[in-house]
């Protein structure tokens with residue numbers, strides 16, 4: 001990726017970060033009733049920032065989040081994990097970010113499950129270094145998920161640029177090698193059919209040290225008042 005391209009991707013990420021921050025404050029105020037209302041908020045926010053969508057946002061409450069490519073419905077936001085996967089396109093370049101919030105009060109087990117995904121994701125990011133095999137980063141994250149590795153049902157990540165999904169592919173048996181100035185996503189998730197889903201995704205710039213271009217908080221965001 002050339003310097004001007006990295007700048008545009010970074011700007012796209014900064015714009016989607018702001019929209020995520022705004023989303024959290026609106027969720028705190030209980031501004032949304034349904035997945036579709038959140039979806040519309042994301043679309044409107046992208047356009048008002050002068051961007052287009054990088055892809056159709058994923059907004060999934062409760063068991064809907066167990067579907068990896070869930071399409072927003074009129075289902076009411078309810079207690080449990082709430083997955084939002086959203087990115088914008090700024091001057092032709094994309095951002096891609098996923099956050100999982102908790103609506104209502106989580107149990108100790110639910111907190112642990114979220115933290116497991118977060119630790120695995122941060123471990124993966126640490127290994128996003130020049131000349132590392134993409135398949136190795138994928139494997140490290142699966143190993144970090146311990147007992148739950150079978151519940152991680154998709155590849156770890158992909159390149160981001162003009163297209164939201166492009167090379168290299170971070171997945172088992174990928175032959176790609178990470179190179180300086182690539183931007184890749186690291187997005188582990190855990191999925192329990194008909195129960196729940198959790199995914200955390202950042203766009204990472206490969207340098208001597210990995211640089212996360214998406215920066216909206218990954219600490220547990222617990223939003224009361226949902227049942």
Ligand SMILES: [Mn+2]
Pocket residue numbers: 096097185187201
């Ligand atoms: Mn992605």
